[in-house]
Amino acid sequence: MSIKVEHISKSFGTFKALDDVSLTIPTNKLVALLGPSGSGKTTLLRIIAGLELPDNRDSAIYFDEEDVVDRKVTDRQVGFVFQHYALFRHMTVFENIAFGLKVQPKKVRPSMEEIKTRVDELLGLIQLEGLAGRYPNQLSGGQRQRVALARALAVEPKVLLLDEPFGALDAKVRLELRRWLRKLHEEINVTSVFVTHDQEEALEVADYVVVMSNGKIEQMGTPEDVFHRPETEFVMNFIGQVNQFHGRVERGRGVFGKLVVEDDEIAGAENASARMFVRPHEIKVTSRSSGNHEVPVTVLHVHKAGPRVRLELQDDENRTLQVDMSHDDFLMTELGKNDKAYVSVQNSRIFISEEV
Amino acid sequence: MNSLLTVGKNILPAKRSSVIPGFGLTMGFTLFYMSMLVLIPLGGLVLFTTSMGWEAFWQSITDPRVLSSLRLSFGASFIAAILNAFFGLIVAWVLVRYTFPFKKVIDALVDLPFALPTAVSGIALVTIYSQNGIVGRYVELLGFQIAFTWIGIVIALTLIGLPFVVRTVQPALEDLEKELEEVAASLGATRWQTFKRVIFPAIQPSLLTGFAMALARAIGEYGSVIFIAGNMPYKTEIAPLLIVIKLEQFDYTGATAIAVVMLIAAFLILLFINLIQWWNRRYSDEN
Numbered sequence: 001m002s003i004k005v006e007h008i009s010k011s012f013g014t015f016k017a018l019d020d021v022s023l024t025i026p027t028n029k030l031v032a033l034l035g036p037s038g039s040g041k042t043t044l045l046r047i048i049a050g051l052e053l054p055d056n057r058d059s060a061i062y063f064d065e066e067d068v069v070d071r072k073v074t075d076r077q078v079g080f081v082f083q084h085y086a087l088f089r090h091m092t093v094f095e096n097i098a099f100g101l102k103v104q105p106k107k108v109r110p111s112m113e114e115i116k117t118r119v120d121e122l123l124g125l126i127q128l129e130g131l132a133g134r135y136p137n138q139l140s141g142g143q144r145q146r147v148a149l150a151r152a153l154a155v156e157p158k159v160l161l162l163d164e165p166f167g168a169l170d171a172k173v174r175l176e177l178r179r180w181l182r183k184l185h186e187e188i189n190v191t192s193v194f195v196t197h198d199q200e201e202a203l204e205v206a207d208y209v210v211v212m213s214n215g216k217i218e219q220m221g222t223p224e225d226v227f228h229r230p231e232t233e234f235v236m237n238f239i240g241q242v243n244q245f246h247g248r249v250e251r252g253r254g255v256f257g258k259l260v261v262e263d264d265e266i267a268g269a270e271n272a273s274a275r276m277f278v279r280p281h282e283i284k285v286t287s288r289s290s291g292n293h294e295v296p297v298t299v300l301h302v303h304k305a306g307p308r309v310r311l312e313l314q315d316d317e318n319r320t321l322q323v324d325m326s327h328d329d330f331l332m333t334e335l336g337k338n339d340k341a342y343v344s345v346q347n348s349r350i351f352i353s354e355e356v
Numbered sequence: 357m358n359s360l361l362t363v364g365k366n367i368l369p370a371k372r373s374s375v376i377p378g379f380g381l382t383m384g385f386t387l388f389y390m391s392m393l394v395l396i397p398l399g400g401l402v403l404f405t406t407s408m409g410w411e412a413f414w415q416s417i418t419d420p421r422v423l424s425s426l427r428l429s430f431g432a433s434f435i436a437a438i439l440n441a442f443f444g445l446i447v448a449w450v451l452v453r454y455t456f457p458f459k460k461v462i463d464a465l466v467d468l469p470f471a472l473p474t475a476v477s478g479i480a481l482v483t484i485y486s487q488n489g490i491v492g493r494y495v496e497l498l499g500f501q502i503a504f505t506w507i508g509i510v511i512a513l514t515l516i517g518l519p520f521v522v523r524t525v526q527p528a529l530e531d532l533e534k535e536l537e538e539v540a541a542s543l544g545a546t547r548w549q550t551f552k553r554v555i556f557p558a559i560q561p562s563l564l565t566g567f568a569m570a571l572a573r574a575i576g577e578y579g580s581v582i583f584i585a586g587n588m589p590y591k592t593e594i595a596p597l598l599i600v601i602k603l604e605q606f607d608y609t610g611a612t613a614i615a616v617v618m619l620i621a622a623f624l625i626l627l628f629i630n631l632i633q634w635w636n637r638r639y640s641d642e643n
Contacts, residue, residue: 051538073541080542086535090557100543103553148539155543 001158001191002027004062008054010043010215017043018054019215025193025208030185032206033195036238040215041195042163048193049161050076063158079152079190083164085144087136093147094132097122100155122150125184142173149181153188162194166201178205199239203227211235233351236277243283243321245276254350257317258295263350272352280324282347285311287333287340294342297321299335311335313343398619405616408609416613421589422598426617429595432506433574436513441567444521445559451522452529466522469515474579481512481584504586509594512580517570524566528559561636568629575622 003025010018018040025031033041046052048061050073061069068076087096097119101110110118123129126146136144145165152160165181166174182205185192196202202209203223211218211226211234218238219231230236237244247256249269254261256276266274289296300320301312309330313321321343325333335341405413416422451463469477485492485502495502502508532555540550578596585592595614602611 049542051542073538074544074546076542077544078542080539082535082539084533084535086533086539088536088554088557099540099545099553103540103543103545103549151539151543 001064002062003048003159003191003193004060005044005048006060006062007056008044008047008059008061009056010040010047010052010054016215018047021215021217023210023217023220025191028189028191029207030182030192030194030205031208031210032202033193033210033212034197034199034202034238035212035218036197038214039212041197041212044212045161045163045193045195048159049073049078049080051080077155077158079149079155079157079160081145081148081152081160081162081165083167085136085141085148085168087144087148087151089136091135092132093123093128093134093136093139094119096136096147097150097154099151104155118154119150122154125153125187126150140173141169142177145169145177146180149184153190157190160190160192162192164195164197166196166198174201181205203239211238213238230349233275233277236349236351241280241322243278243280245278247274247276248272249274249350249352254348257315258293259345260293261345261348261350263348266350266352269352274350274352276345276348276350278345278348280310280322281308282345283321283323284344284346285313285323285325285333285335286342286344287335289342290344294344297341297343299337299339299341302330302335302337304330313341401612401615401619405609405612408613412609413613416610417617421593422595422614424590425593425595425598426614426621428506428509428593429575429618430621432509432594433513433571433577435510436517436574437567437571439510439514440517440521440570441563444518444566444570445525445563447518448522448525448529452526466519469517470519474516474577475583477515478512478580478583481508481515481580485511485584503584504588504592506592508584508586509581509592512584513574513577516577516580517574520569520573521563521566524562524569525559528562532558561633564629564633564636568626572622572626575618 004023006022008018008021009016021040021044023044033044035041043052047054050068050071054069059069060067063076088099091099098115101115101118104110119132120129123132126149128143128146128150131139131143136147139147145168149162149165166177169177178201181194194206203226206223208220209223209226210220213234219226219235221229226235226239230239236242245256245259247254247259249255249266249272251271252262252267252269254263254266254274254276256274259276261276285297295315297313297315299311300314303310303312304327308324309327311323311325311330313323315321323343333341408416417426447466451459451466482503483489485495485508487493487496487501487503489503492501492503500507502511536554536558537550540554545553576596578594578600581594582597585594585597587593587597595618599611599614602608602614
């Protein structure tokens, strides 16, 4: 089941949560809606679910070919998972998972044995066999979220929607559970959309990442696309760490203080102010000057606790730069705290603001 | 006095390691307070009754007039508490779920029966429901009476019990996560199914508490009922009134016999409700 939303707008009072958003989510893919809080990602998810209605009349939501925009949440056959689980406290794990089956109209409702088989199957899927008789408050956060997921899956939803599903969990459980979700998705193959503000989570789990900001979609693409080929400044800034340089483009070359960069992207541009973004691993640091296009810096801090060494540098104009490199490369530079060094840019993205 | 204040320390020495000071003092005070106000007077009541002997006690409480007054008191209180549970839930629901003009006023009105002297509510009810009252006049055309019948008693008891249910259910409804209803809807549950299977079980413990409090209050109510009841022996005479009548006739043991029966019955009802509560909360107390 593919999902297509067209021209969705939604305001809460004077706050514009979604501004004419259109999006297509391909069949059986796992898609992340990524953005800072207030970017509209949760609102979009709730509108797909039918928990919220779009403001404008010309909006449409297609599940495959069918327009479901006028259909109530009860009839949309979506599985929804909340950040805080929203489990029914007075029901056991079994009763929670069976809820969606038990409320079906008599004509289509499975028999008690069928419900039992289905719930047992799901308990196996979420690896909680033997906990069917427990109440939610006897489970850990990770277990509760898996029960919430099983409850959503019990009714065989056409799409699975997850609102910050790992947001309430601690770091380690979070990591485990998101890998497990990736695996689960491969097993069950349901078109799934999850909301997150954690870029690492989105990049690791999703087939496609939709980056949102201020009620608009900035970019949709594979995790590789949004990380390596960001289309907008916002995406560049939001995903991964990045160093920002303010400067100008002059006759096809970018001039950012002492750094001069040549780039195909700006080859045609004449005289404009520009911003350059450089990832921490795309900056080269040497202890001796090796020629042109270098900036002299001072080493402020060296963080060695981690898989890579992270350096904090400061240039003449008191701007700080983040750089990371392998431990081997760091040893080769022979640098330490407060040493003088030279940096050059190996790869960059330049965005031209306005032609002057 | 001094020994009372420190008695808690000796009974529960395990608590000595607590970082919060004052256990001995507060526990001692609690025991003193409860003893002076509740335990000793009630104990004295039971003790006084034993002086009359089993036979006389039995005879006194199986007197048809006493029995019918007890039946009326408990029966009317029970009906009133059920009415309160039902309509109080609706009032609480409206106050929590919707916004409308004068909501604050209605919210404040709920507490009025708490504050009103019961005699005032009794007189107010009589003026409305008696044969000349603005409601009683038309009810009579339909062929029945409210004032001076058991219906009037039920109305008086419902009035004084209303705040209990509303005030206990309101916070429970306010605490109910919106997400629970949303998740139920996404799983295909209708509004009614969501109410029955998700909302009601969540507020049911507080509803039961409100019911128990309204019931307890109604059983003990005297002031408002005697105005509207008519107080005819065997018909509309409530047990607390009969106690007063017996006292006026200097039949002290007869009065305390009824009191003891009411005490035990009220205690058993509250105990039973507490047991249901305890069973209900098995999923929230375990951890």
